[in-house]
Amino acid sequence: xxxxxxxxxxxxxxxxxxxxxxxxxxxxxxxxxxxxxxxxxxxxxxxxxxxxxxxxxxxxxxxxxxxxxxxxxxxxxxxxxxxxxxxxxxxxxxxxxxxxxxxxxxxxxxxxxxxxxxxxxxxxxxxxxxxxxxxxxxxxxxxxxxxxxxxxxxxxxxxxx
Amino acid sequence: xxxxxxxxxxxxxxxxxxxxxxxxxxxxxxxxxxxxxxxxxxxxxxxxxxxxxxxxxxxxxxxxxxxxxxxxxxxxxxxxxxxxxxxxxxxxxxxxxxxxxxxxxxxxxxxxxxxxxxxxxxxxxxxxxxxxxxxxxxxxxxxxxxxxxxxxxxxxxxxxxxxxxxxxxxxxxxxxxxxxxxxxxxxxxxxxxxxxxxxxxxxxxxxxxxxxxxxxxxxxxxxx
Amino acid sequence: xxxxxxxxxxxxxxxxxxxxxxxxxxxxxxxxxxxxxxxxxxxxxxxxxxxxxxxxxxxxxxxxxxxxxxxxxxxxxxxxxxxxxxxxxxxxxxxxxxxxxxxxxxxxxxxxxxxxxxxxxxxxxxxxxxxxxxxxxxxxxxxxxxxxxxxxxxxxxxxxxxxxxxxxxxxxxxxxxxxxxxxxxxxxxxxxxxxxxxxxxxxxxxxxxxxxxxxxxxxxxxxxxxxxxxxxxxxxxxxxxxxxxxxxxxxxxxxxxxxxxxxxxxxxxxxxxxxxxxxxxxxxxxxxxxxxxxxxxxxxxx
Numbered sequence: 281x282x283x284x285x286x287x288x289x290x291x292x293x294x295x296x297x298x299x300x301x302x303x304x305x306x307x308x309x310x311x312x313x314x315x316x317x318x319x320x321x322x323x324x325x326x327x328x329x330x331x332x333x334x335x336x337x338x339x340x341x342x343x344x345x346x347x348x349x350x351x352x353x354x355x356x357x358x359x360x361x362x363x364x365x366x367x368x369x370x371x372x373x374x375x376x377x378x379x380x381x382x383x384x385x386x387x388x389x390x391x392x393x394x395x396x397x398x399x400x401x402x403x404x405x406x407x408x409x410x411x412x413x414x415x416x417x418x419x420x421x422x423x424x425x426x427x428x429x430x431x432x433x434x435x436x437x438x439x440x441x
Numbered sequence: 442x443x444x445x446x447x448x449x450x451x452x453x454x455x456x457x458x459x460x461x462x463x464x465x466x467x468x469x470x471x472x473x474x475x476x477x478x479x480x481x482x483x484x485x486x487x488x489x490x491x492x493x494x495x496x497x498x499x500x501x502x503x504x505x506x507x508x509x510x511x512x513x514x515x516x517x518x519x520x521x522x523x524x525x526x527x528x529x530x531x532x533x534x535x536x537x538x539x540x541x542x543x544x545x546x547x548x549x550x551x552x553x554x555x556x557x558x559x560x561x562x563x564x565x566x567x568x569x570x571x572x573x574x575x576x577x578x579x580x581x582x583x584x585x586x587x588x589x590x591x592x593x594x595x596x597x598x599x600x601x602x603x604x605x606x607x608x609x610x611x612x613x614x615x616x617x618x619x620x621x622x623x624x625x626x627x628x629x630x631x632x633x634x635x636x637x638x639x640x641x642x643x644x645x646x647x648x649x650x651x652x653x654x655x656x657x658x659x660x661x662x663x664x665x
Numbered sequence: 666x667x668x669x670x671x672x673x674x675x676x677x678x679x680x681x682x683x684x685x686x687x688x689x690x691x692x693x694x695x696x697x698x699x700x701x702x703x704x705x706x707x708x709x710x711x712x713x714x715x716x717x718x719x720x721x722x723x724x725x726x727x728x729x730x731x732x733x734x735x736x737x738x739x740x741x742x743x744x745x746x747x748x749x750x751x752x753x754x755x756x757x758x759x760x761x762x763x764x765x766x767x768x769x770x771x772x773x774x775x776x777x778x779x780x781x782x783x784x785x786x787x788x789x790x791x792x793x794x795x796x797x798x799x800x801x802x803x804x805x806x807x808x809x810x811x812x813x814x815x816x817x818x819x820x821x822x823x824x825x826x827x828x829x830x831x832x833x834x835x836x837x838x839x840x841x842x843x844x845x846x847x848x849x850x851x852x853x854x855x856x857x858x859x860x861x862x863x864x865x866x867x868x869x870x871x872x873x874x875x876x877x878x879x880x881x882x883x884x885x886x887x888x889x890x891x892x893x894x895x896x897x898x899x900x901x902x903x904x905x906x907x908x909x910x911x912x913x914x915x916x917x918x919x920x921x922x923x924x925x926x927x928x929x930x931x932x933x934x935x936x937x938x939x940x941x942x943x944x945x946x947x948x949x950x951x952x953x954x955x956x957x958x959x960x961x962x963x964x965x966x967x
Contacts, residue, residue: 600832603832611900
């Protein structure tokens, strides 16, 4: 376990109708939670592709959260169920290559459930700290910086944030 | 169609060790349908290989491309202009496609990312069963459309062995006895008497491996 | 007496099964054979039974013939193509084998060499046909032989098959191509055999007078009894053994009763007139198998 705590960078792939609304509400209510999350807003988590998750890790994300509506409440009926299956599959793909599947998690957070969003981000942040930085993070940052310097597109979409 | 499965990740990773620039070549036909080697799977495999390599501190370049299929030279010829940039090719085609790719670009190591399993059909999304062994001597007309060569674990042609238990194969209780199914189907359609004749042994020399077939209409073109 | 004659003349024939050794030492097999000599009409030598690799049956048969026993050579389709099968049949015949039991063979994955390639170039019907052709003086390709074997052809039928229809279909074909005696897979109750026997006789065109059926009786070893519960859930655990639940539970409580059970079954089968004899198999090996067979015969009053 590293002595100096690093600032995790967590990618959150969340749906418009439920989780995003909850996150928004948490923001308006000034609920406190770690500023570790970068949000990507999907219309529905049903559009989350396994590749998006893998690309997130390739770009150096320390953890990835996928969060959709509560089961049964998906605005598009089954999107969150598909997302759940894909997250399960992505976890297996991560384990295969030696990256901890704990870095990836699926959540179901209803539109009014701001506290749940707060809890989820805290949990994933703690988990990312516990697991340590993504081994690719340094490399991804270097590649992104090099690409910017040479005015070339980065080999992988890096989180240059 | 041909049904294949991706090899264990560790095996693929080991094949590529020592090659800094790899092109993953996918196939958009059979292996895409059985979710083993199509564009999508190539994307996932490429990402996994890159992540794994970087975790190990290996500088490696893994690029991806997916072709219509790898069993026709015309779809692979366009690769020629870029192939010089790579040290090895990883093909996610079936065994046939891997070979043709290797033949076309024979100065580069070509590795198979898949294990090719069988000729089969989709039972539903994500489930495929073996149906045909390409025996070159089809007897489906005699067995109600159920292949005894493939779906009987022993490939028996004259009826079941004594090993079936409650209509399930002795090799795997999850599988029905093929001859039980054949019998039932022919009985249901009043054709049981078609099973009475003693079937002779299979002719294995109709096409001695490795076989080649030249279509009648093309024989003259090849001077045959 | 030759088996052909025994089957014709004797009212109730008794055969027993022995496995060749897994190795070159014939000692234990011969000791078992010595015990059975004179007590059974013939000994069936298995062919990599249960897909467990053992010495070739024709070699073991030769050793038993020299010891004075009448033998039945089991030939399975699992391990050899049609050339090798014909070679073995000719070799066996030249060494004195005259009775064959042609079987499909338990699948490779049930045994102790699970990665081996299953052959099955011929099925049991085609193998019987091949043996018949060799006996007519020509090989499978029609070429003439310099010296033809004489075989009494036998095969197996499973009276417990459910459904029975497909099994009888094959039984008919086996008779058609020349099988003249059958050893069945083990039965444990006369009643279940009764249903089979009636249909089997009917299935053979001329009333089956020329076909002899020896009902299989298996004396379970304590080890096999110990695995009965497992086998009830997975038939691959004890291939070829279908023990009805009520009998299984009785045996699990008292494994020693296996001999008694076999004995009374043999007695009942004899009295029933449903079969032309019995073929006794034992879960034990070599000398212990012979002991079990003799004990069962004694319990049956034979």
